[in-house]
Amino acid sequence: MTIEVTVGEIEAPKRRRGVPGLAIVRSSAGLQKATIVIGLILVAAFVIMAVFAPIIAPYGFSQTSSDGVEFARQARPSADHLFGTSVRGEDVFSRVVWGARTALLVIGVSLVLSIAVGVPLGLLSGYIGRWVDRVLVLFMDAMYAFPSLLLAVVVSIVVAGGQSSSFGGVLSAAVAITAVFVPQYFRVVRNATVSVKTEPYVDAARVTGASPLRIMFRHILANVTQTLPVILTLNGAEAILTLAGLGFLGFGIEPTSASEWGYDLNKALPDISNGIWWTSIFPGTAIVLVVLGMTMVGESVSETLNPVLRTRRRAKDGS
Numbered sequence: 001m002t003i004e005v006t007v008g009e010i011e012a013p014k015r016r017r018g019v020p021g022l023a024i025v026r027s028s029a030g031l032q033k034a035t036i037v038i039g040l041i042l043v044a045a046f047v048i049m050a051v052f053a054p055i056i057a058p059y060g061f062s063q064t065s066s067d068g069v070e071f072a073r074q075a076r077p078s079a080d081h082l083f084g085t086s087v088r089g090e091d092v093f094s095r096v097v098w099g100a101r102t103a104l105l106v107i108g109v110s111l112v113l114s115i116a117v118g119v120p121l122g123l124l125s126g127y128i129g130r131w132v133d134r135v136l137v138l139f140m141d142a143m144y145a146f147p148s149l150l151l152a153v154v155v156s157i158v159v160a161g162g163q164s165s166s167f168g169g170v171l172s173a174a175v176a177i178t179a180v181f182v183p184q185y186f187r188v189v190r191n192a193t194v195s196v197k198t199e200p201y202v203d204a205a206r207v208t209g210a211s212p213l214r215i216m217f218r219h220i221l222a223n224v225t226q227t228l229p230v231i232l233t234l235n236g237a238e239a240i241l242t243l244a245g246l247g248f249l250g251f252g253i254e255p256t257s258a259s260e261w262g263y264d265l266n267k268a269l270p271d272i273s274n275g276i277w278w279t280s281i282f283p284g285t286a287i288v289l290v291v292l293g294m295t296m297v298g299e300s301v302s303e304t305l306n307p308v309l310r311t312r313r314r315a316k317d318g319s
Helices: 020-027 030-051 092-128 130-145 148-160 166-196 200-207 212-224 228-248 261-272 278-305 307-318
Strands: none
Touching: 030 092, 030 278, 092 130, 092 166, 092 212, 092 228, 092 261, 092 278, 130 166, 148 166, 148 228, 166 212, 166 228, 200 212, 228 261, 228 278, 261 278
């Protein structure tokens, strides 16, 4: 008996496409829906502030004078300076707005690099197995066990080489955060690949003579990356905290190169004991709101996409 296999039979099932964000909001209800809507509003405000920073910010991130007049140092919030001024005479509101652009740039670069490195290595390790899998798993587990902030500090020092320029600071921060995130993407993709590579459509692809690379990236990839949007959102929040931690410890970007919230918090520490609260409260609030928004979106999306959590919620609502 001869079994004929067509190309259409070996393809993974295709799902109906739509607007993911809108579909998730519609599928949620009650407190979960309110959570994801609030989270999306906070994230959207962060992105808008970062993209339109030159329009929103009244001054440059390192500007200390206007029309030849020096700004008063550590001045209280006023009509001229909504969030007051820093110890260097910079407008705090402008630095908060420009800091959003720096944060968005670092997050974007770090997440793209993390996916570009972690996903292919996870596919390779899970599909090929044998000694390749053992070596990669051992290496990634060692990186994952390393304290994340300490790893980011070490990588930042190596990449930056003691320089704190705009490009060098952003690149070193992004690469440092990438080193923290790569093991996470590797483990998720590798474990999913191990379970998916025995599916019938993968076996059918092997029978037709498809190469391992085609099988991994054509047939397996789409079915092992379904949870990545959730991880991306949660990692975005973690990237903000890691970036702020690097800046707070003095491994961030100099104020004359770019604005960074963690660095501003570090420089505002002496102000707290003198009753000067505005130099620290506004950058700190920006970090809290952005991290809160991304976490709320990530947790809500995870709960919406996870069938186990959906079942539990329905059972709870019905009782």
